[in-house]
Amino acid sequence: MSFATFFDFNGVLVDDEHLHQQCFNDVLVARGHAAVTEALYNERYLGFDDRGAFTAMLSDAGVLTNDALITALIAEKAVMYERRARAELRLFDGAADAVRAAATAGPVVVVSGALRAEIELGLAALDVRASVAHIVAAEDVLRCKPDPEGYLLALGWLRAGHSTVRREDIVVIEDSLAGIDSARAAGLPVWAVAHSYPESALREHGPAVIERELRALVGRLARG
Ligand SMILES: [Mg+2]
Structure with a gap:
């Protein structure tokens, strides 16, 4: 080698970073949380995996998290991502x-x-x-x-x-x-x-x- x-x-x-940002927001907004702006996403959350990003997004918003909640959010986002990526990757x-x-x-x-x-x-x-x-x-x-x-x-x-x-x-x-x-x-x-x-x-x-x-x-x- x-x-x-x-x-x-x-x-x-x-x-696809814009797709990820949109999918995070799909999940957050559906659960009654504020959407994350593109500027904030790029500055603070881009580069994290889903677990790291959701944990940081919710704790930044003052929401208590646990493993089960974060795992559920990741699963919801995976469905959103596949749908969006198949159409517009x-x-x-x-x-x-x-x-x-x-x-x-x-x-x-x-x-x-x-x-x-x-x-x-x-x-x-x-x-x-x-x-x-x-x-x-x-x-x-x-x-x-x-x-x-x-x-x-x-x-x-x-x-x-x-x-x-x-x-x-x-x-x-x-x-x-x-x-x-x-x-x-x-x-x-x-x-x-x-x-x-x-x-x-x-x-x-x-x-x-x-x-x-x-x-x-x-x-x-x-x-x-
Ligand atoms: Mg990268």
């Missing part, structure tokens, strides 16, 4: 090419706070499922990004198959500040794509590379 690439999913490969330009280019260089892992079914739906839409060797989804971790748990699980999976892999032979592709922090806390090199945040905001979190478009990374990803 020469290299491995760990892709974040939402905001990197699929352009957008894919980032260059996303399929980026995954395929990375797969020519070594294993590709998706490390995401999205639910596994949502990731499978998006990878099928991109027609790159065969290029992805492993998925770490929301169901696999106890602590969402910016905690490093998801990236450490991906590293553990990789080392189980390729015991000699070094951290510097891996690259993480992220769009969110929480995602960059997560990967860096796992000791992994990060390249950021400015799909969700301006380059100046990304730069403060210290990625090794920042590009405006995924397509600019395709050549670098085929580095094997």
Whole structure:
């Protein structure tokens, strides 16, 4: 093995953060809570998984939560997301090419706070499922990004198959500040794509590379 690439999913490969925001609001409003604005969503909740986001949204609103409530909200949102995504999921330009280019260089892992079914739906839409060797989804971790748990699980999976892999032979592709922090806390090199945040905001979190478009990374990803 020469290299491995760990892709974040939402905001990197699929352009669906607006769908997630709408689905959170579908669930919150149906239960009598205030909707979350796009600005607040981007500033505070983007990058969390559903459990982390619902917990933060409700506690910010002064609502007491428990595991059963949050689990119910996640299930309601999953139904909303599938409905919306099947009708209006957008894919980032260059996303399929980026995954395929990375797969020519070594294993590709998706490390995401999205639910596994949502990731499978998006990878099928991109027609790159065969290029992805492993998925770490929301169901696999106890602590969402910016905690490093998801990236450490991906590293553990990789080392189980390729015991000699070094951290510097891996690259993480992220769009969110929480995602960059997560990967860096796992000791992994990060390249950021400015799909969700301006380059100046990304730069403060210290990625090794920042590009405006995924397509600019395709050549670098085929580095094997
Ligand atoms: Mg993301």
